[in-house]
Amino acid sequence: MDSYVIGVDYGTLSGRAVVVRVGDGATVGEAVHDYRHGVIERRLPSSGAALPPDWALQVPADYVDVLKIAVPAALAASGVPASSVIGIGTDFTASTPMPVKADGTPLCELPEFADRPHAYVKLWKHHSAQPHAERINAVAAERGEPWLARYGGRISSEWEFAKGLQLLEEDPEIYAATDIWIEAADWIVWKLGGTYVRNACTAGYKAIRQDGAYPDKDYLAALNPEFAGFVEEKLAGPIGALGDRAGGLTAEAAAWTGLPAGIAVCVGNVDAHVAAATAQATRPGRMVAIMGTSTCHIMNSDVLAEVPGMCGVVDGGIVAGLWGYEAGQSGVGDIFGWFVEHGAPASAHEEAAARGLDLHDLLSERAAAQPVGAHGLIALDWHSGNRSVLVDHELSGVIVGLTLATRPEDIYRALLESTAFGTRTIIETFEAAGVPVGDLIIAGGLAKNAFLMQIYADVTGRTLDVLASAQGSAVGSAIHAAVAAGAYPDVHAGADAMGGVQRAVYRPDPDRKAAYDELYAEYVTLHDYFGRGTNDVMHRLKRIQRKVHAS
Numbered sequence: 001m002d003s004y005v006i007g008v009d010y011g012t013l014s015g016r017a018v019v020v021r022v023g024d025g026a027t028v029g030e031a032v033h034d035y036r037h038g039v040i041e042r043r044l045p046s047s048g049a050a051l052p053p054d055w056a057l058q059v060p061a062d063y064v065d066v067l068k069i070a071v072p073a074a075l076a077a078s079g080v081p082a083s084s085v086i087g088i089g090t091d092f093t094a095s096t097p098m099p100v101k102a103d104g105t106p107l108c109e110l111p112e113f114a115d116r117p118h119a120y121v122k123l124w125k126h127h128s129a130q131p132h133a134e135r136i137n138a139v140a141a142e143r144g145e146p147w148l149a150r151y152g153g154r155i156s157s158e159w160e161f162a163k164g165l166q167l168l169e170e171d172p173e174i175y176a177a178t179d180i181w182i183e184a185a186d187w188i189v190w191k192l193g194g195t196y197v198r199n200a201c202t203a204g205y206k207a208i209r210q211d212g213a214y215p216d217k218d219y220l221a222a223l224n225p226e227f228a229g230f231v232e233e234k235l236a237g238p239i240g241a242l243g244d245r246a247g248g249l250t251a252e253a254a255a256w257t258g259l260p261a262g263i264a265v266c267v268g269n270v271d272a273h274v275a276a277a278t279a280q281a282t283r284p285g286r287m288v289a290i291m292g293t294s295t296c297h298i299m300n301s302d303v304l305a306e307v308p309g310m311c312g313v314v315d316g317g318i319v320a321g322l323w324g325y326e327a328g329q330s331g332v333g334d335i336f337g338w339f340v341e342h343g344a345p346a347s348a349h350e351e352a353a354a355r356g357l358d359l360h361d362l363l364s365e366r367a368a369a370q371p372v373g374a375h376g377l378i379a380l381d382w383h384s385g386n387r388s389v390l391v392d393h394e395l396s397g398v399i400v401g402l403t404l405a406t407r408p409e410d411i412y413r414a415l416l417e418s419t420a421f422g423t424r425t426i427i428e429t430f431e432a433a434g435v436p437v438g439d440l441i442i443a444g445g446l447a448k449n450a451f452l453m454q455i456y457a458d459v460t461g462r463t464l465d466v467l468a469s470a471q472g473s474a475v476g477s478a479i480h481a482a483v484a485a486g487a488y489p490d491v492h493a494g495a496d497a498m499g500g501v502q503r504a505v506y507r508p509d510p511d512r513k514a515a516y517d518e519l520y521a522e523y524v525t526l527h528d529y530f531g532r533g534t535n536d537v538m539h540r541l542k543r544i545q546r547k548v549h550a551s
C-alpha cells in the first residue's frame with residue numbers, strides 16, 4: 001500500500017495543506033485556509049488601537065486553525081486513509097517571531113497582554129524596526145563583528161534581532177515577560193510534535209547563528225545593556241537540521257488534524273528554502289526564485305563567498321552539508337496587488353468583470369501588446385523597501401516618466417519590469433562576488449503569469465525552468481516530512497524522487513534583451529541615486545511620516 005505525507009505551507013495570508021504520495025511526489029489532495037485575522041497592519045483587533053506605520057502583526061491561533069481545518073480538508077479531498085500518512089512537515093514565512101512563555105503559550109493569548117501590540121507575532125513584513133536594524137549594523141561594523149559579512153554586510157529589520165531589540169525598547173514589560181523569542185516556524189512544530197526545536201534555517205538566516213554560535217554578550221550589551229541576555233535568555237534552544245524528525249505527532253495535534261498520533265513531525269523550515277527540494281535544486285549552482293507576495297532567491301553552493309547585500313549565507317541553511325545563499329525582494333506580487341487595488345480605474349474593473357478576467361490578467365494582456373520601452377517609464381520596486389542588495393526598508397517606490405498619456409497598463413508593466421530589474425541586480429551581485437548563477441527555476445504563485453515570466457527571461461537573459469507543482473513550498477514540506485519519516489536517507493534523495501521541474505519553459509529573446517539592457521542601465525542609475533545615498537529623500541520622507549503619526 002502507498003504511503004503519504006502532509007506538507008503545510010504557512011504563507012502571508014493563508015495556510016495550505018497538501019497530501020503527497022511518497023515515491024512519485026504526486027499531490028493527491030489539497031486545501032487552503034485563510035487566516036481569520038489576516039495581516040494586522042492598522043488596528044489591533046482586541047482593542048481597536050491604531051498601529052504605527054510599517055507594522056504587520058499576526059495571531060498565532062490562526063496558524064492552529066490551519067491544522068484544524070486545512071489538514072483534514074486536504075485529507076478528505078485526497079480520499080487517502082489517515083492510517084497511510086507517515087509524516088507531516090511545515091514551512092513558514094520568516095522572520096516571523098513571537099514572544100512566548102516557557103511552555104509555548106503566546107503572550108498575546110494571556111488576557112493581561114491581549115491589548116499590547118508587542119505581544120503579537122511580528123510578520124516578516126513588519127518593517128518598523130529599521131532604526132533598530134541600523135544600530136545593529138552600525139555597532140557590528142564598528143566592532144568588526146565577524147558574522148556581519150555572512151549577511152552581506154547588513155542585518156535586516158525583518159529579522160529576529162531587530163524585532164527583538166524593538167520589543168525591548170518599546171515595551172520592556174513584554175520583553176521581560178518573554179521566556180522564548182520563537183519563530184512561528186518553530187512554534188507550529190512545537191504545537192505538532194510537542195518538542196521545542198529551532199530549525200537550522202531560521203536560526204542561521206534570521207537569528208545570526210554562524211559556526212554554531214550567536215552574537216556574543218558584549219556585542220548585545222553594546223546595543224543596549226538590557227539586551228545583553230537576549231541570546232542566552234530568549235533564543236537558546238536545541239537546533240534541528242532540515243529534514244530531521246523533531247518529534248512524534250501529539251495526541252492533541254492528532255485530534256486537530258485527524259492524523260495518527262506518533263507519526264513523524266519534521267523540523268520547521270522556511271517557505272522559500274523548502275521549495276529547493278521541490279525544484280530539485282538541492283545541489284550547488286541552481287538558483288530558485290520563489291515569487292509570490294515577495295521573492296526569495298535561494299541557491300546551494302559549495303563555495304563560501306561574501307555577496308554584498310545578500311540576506312545571508314548559512315551552512316546547512318537549505319540542505320545539510322552545503323552553503324545555502326538567500327537574497328530577496330520584499331515586495332513583488334504585493335506591488336502588483338497594490339496597483340490593481342488602488343491604481344486601476346473603474347473602467348478596468350468593469351472590463352475585467354465583463355470578460356470574466358482577473359485584473360492582473362487584463363492589465364497583463366494590455367501591457368503585453370506594447371514593445372519594450374514604449375511606455376516611457378522606469379520604476380523602482382521598493383514599495384515594501386529593499387531587501388537585497390541595499391537592505392533598507394526606509395526606501396520606497398518610484399515611477400519616472402509619467403505623462404498625461406500614461407495609461408494604467410503602462411504603469412502595471414513598468415512595475416512588473418522593475419521587479420525583474422531588481423532580480424537582475426541580485427544575480428549580477430552574486431556573480432560579481434564569485435558565486436556563479438546558472439539558469440533560474442521559478443516557483444511560487446507568480447509563475448502563472450506567462451507575460452511576467454517572459455519579462456524575467458528577457459531582462460535577465462536567462463532561460464527559466466518552472467516547478468512542475470504550483471505548490472512548491474507545501475510539496476517541499478511534504479518531501480522533508482518523507483525524509484523525517486525515514487522514507488529517504490536525505491533531502492537530496494527525497495527531492496530526486498518526489499520533486500519535479502519543467503525545463504526551459506521561457507527563453508530570452510535577443511532583441512528584447514537588448515532593449516531591456518538600455519532600460520536596465522537607467523534602473524541602475526536611479527537605484528544608486530536613491531538607494532546609495534546621493535539623494536536621501538526617501539529616508540527624510542519616512543522621518544516626516546513618523547513624526548506626523550507620533551503627534
Ligand SMILES: Nc1ncnc2c1ncn2[C@@H]1O[C@H](COP(=O)(O)OP(=O)(O)O)[C@@H](O)[C@H]1O
Nearest residue numbers: 011012292293333334336337360444445446449
Ligand atoms: N496574475 C497575476 N499576475 C501578477 N501578480 C499576481 C497575479 N495574481 C496574483 N498576483 C499577486 O501575487 C501575490 C500572491 O502570490 P502567492 O504566491 O499566491 O502568495 P504568497 O507569496 O503569499 O505565497 C499577491 O501579492 C498578488 O497581488
Ligand SMILES: O=C(CO)[C@@H](O)[C@@H](O)COP(=O)(O)O
Nearest residue numbers: 012093094124272292293294
Ligand atoms: O523572507 C522570507 C523567507 O526568508 C519569506 O518568508 C517572506 O518573503 C514571505 O514570503 P511570501 O511572499 O509570503 O511567499
